[in-house]
Amino acid sequence: MKATAKSGMAYAAVSACLVASTLVGASRVTTRHKPVTIHWQLNTLTPNSPQMRVMKSLIGKYEHAHPWVHVKWVVTSTNTNTQQAYLVTEASGHSVPDITWEQYGEVTSGTLPKGILANLTPYLMRPNPYVSGNKRWIALWDKSALPYMRASNGQYYLLVGSQVATGIVYNKAQFRKSGITSTPKTWAQWVADMKKLKAHHFVPFLFADGGSDNCNSSWYERKFSSELLHSALRQFNVNHAQVASGLDTVVGIEKRIISVHNPAYAEGWKLLGSLRPYLAAGGSTYDACAQLTASSPPLNPESLFVKGKVAMEWGGSWFLSQLDQLGFKGKYGVFPFPTITKQTTKYSANINVTGTVGGPNGVGEIAIPTHAADASMTPYKMGQIMNLLEYLYSPQREGQWVANEGQRSYIPLIKGAKAPKVPGLGSLLPKKFPPVTVEGILDSSVTAQAASSGIRLVQSYVAGDMSYAQFASQWQTVLTQAAQQWKRQNHINVSKYGKK
Numbered sequence: 001m002k003a004t005a006k007s008g009m010a011y012a013a014v015s016a017c018l019v020a021s022t023l024v025g026a027s028r029v030t031t032r033h034k035p036v037t038i039h040w041q042l043n044t045l046t047p048n049s050p051q052m053r054v055m056k057s058l059i060g061k062y063e064h065a066h067p068w069v070h071v072k073w074v075v076t077s078t079n080t081n082t083q084q085a086y087l088v089t090e091a092s093g094h095s096v097p098d099i100t101w102e103q104y105g106e107v108t109s110g111t112l113p114k115g116i117l118a119n120l121t122p123y124l125m126r127p128n129p130y131v132s133g134n135k136r137w138i139a140l141w142d143k144s145a146l147p148y149m150r151a152s153n154g155q156y157y158l159l160v161g162s163q164v165a166t167g168i169v170y171n172k173a174q175f176r177k178s179g180i181t182s183t184p185k186t187w188a189q190w191v192a193d194m195k196k197l198k199a200h201h202f203v204p205f206l207f208a209d210g211g212s213d214n215c216n217s218s219w220y221e222r223k224f225s226s227e228l229l230h231s232a233l234r235q236f237n238v239n240h241a242q243v244a245s246g247l248d249t250v251v252g253i254e255k256r257i258i259s260v261h262n263p264a265y266a267e268g269w270k271l272l273g274s275l276r277p278y279l280a281a282g283g284s285t286y287d288a289c290a291q292l293t294a295s296s297p298p299l300n301p302e303s304l305f306v307k308g309k310v311a312m313e314w315g316g317s318w319f320l321s322q323l324d325q326l327g328f329k330g331k332y333g334v335f336p337f338p339t340i341t342k343q344t345t346k347y348s349a350n351i352n353v354t355g356t357v358g359g360p361n362g363v364g365e366i367a368i369p370t371h372a373a374d375a376s377m378t379p380y381k382m383g384q385i386m387n388l389l390e391y392l393y394s395p396q397r398e399g400q401w402v403a404n405e406g407q408r409s410y411i412p413l414i415k416g417a418k419a420p421k422v423p424g425l426g427s428l429l430p431k432k433f434p435p436v437t438v439e440g441i442l443d444s445s446v447t448a449q450a451a452s453s454g455i456r457l458v459q460s461y462v463a464g465d466m467s468y469a470q471f472a473s474q475w476q477t478v479l480t481q482a483a484q485q486w487k488r489q490n491h492i493n494v495s496k497y498g499k500k
Helices: 005-023 050-065 083-092 104-109 143-149 172-177 187-199 215-228 230-236 246-254 263-274 302-306 318-325 379-392 395-405 448-462 468-490
Strands: 036-042 069-075 162-171 312-316 332-335
Touching (some): 036 379, 050 069, 050 379, 162 172, 162 318, 172 187, 172 332, 215 230, 215 312, 215 448, 230 246, 263 448, 263 468, 302 312, 302 318, 312 318, 318 332, 448 468
Parallel strands (some): 036 069
Antiparallel strands (some): 162 332
């Protein structure tokens, strides 16, 4: 997966030549400039989406200055749970798109088979020719993004473009009528507010656990695990990374830390079950990551919130601008997911886990396939691609396409890029570097099968269709099977990491 010296020299030659041509404007195709078509995979957008306007404009300017380069969009119907299978399938036919959409979970977890994604470290350690005085391209990224760009071997396989956050959006009028004068900071305060809302005949909270992206459920799993298992990190975070990998999770399962037999872990699921009296019915028909225009379940929950059917919903930072578009501007507020403190459970580490959900998970997450996964990937083509990305991931341009593609709800990660000013957005971002994110199984960092089975159990449990004991028994089975499947797929003997 490492770039060869040959590819590095080819990249340097191409980069110098491309920058020279850019400085003098469009130049003629010469024998040094072979025609190159770059196939770029989109995720949930299409080339004609309004959010693609700025990116297309910037690429058009690049193509004008480099007429031998042409970008062709590849539209797929994958989501976060099916993208990995898509890449593996395409790689078997040596036809992965030249620029592919990827999320950090697959890079940091080790679940994606080796040999598919190219090691970008040599390119990131060179200057970005579009930024005056830059010595290393990687120095342009906010330091908080770096752990999400590299794998456990220390190499970088991913570029990230923007930061997102999640938070609880609330109806100001319903809070006021219920006598709630400030937003909750702890779990105990949050539950107390739910009781007040219910007493005033409002439906307190929608836990949207529908959809294949598993957003609310996966977010909750990460939140409580990062808090309640924080003190046990040294026993299973064997990669010592900012985001626990698939290996870390499997070690945690094997050591019965990520296990319902561990009271601290079990407490997280019991706390979720304790919210059932305050939850809106039919949460499985809504998905916090569904498109705003979704016309069939799982639906986007924002319309339900705007109609006053629920007092709170858990959404992403992208909800803020969308709620404004829906005519709800000024009628809602937002606060970070409340901290589970020792006031609620003795297993709490009393730390603020803001930032453990979201992070560099917005627009602009991309990776480049190896020649083994993409037969058209030559050193020359790689050089052309990296030069295009240097152009796009530079301060003067990155803020433009992030603002457009992210609908002003995402924060650029390139230093110096202009960030949007959206009321309430800043409160959702961590004030300091967040604690280690403990991943679970619902984000597919172990296996897609475990995520699928797990979400069905969470849906039944939250709906009250099964007791905690029934849920715990079946959940433990899913954990155990996921660990066994991961070990078989990755051929790793986790017993070498010792016993609890």
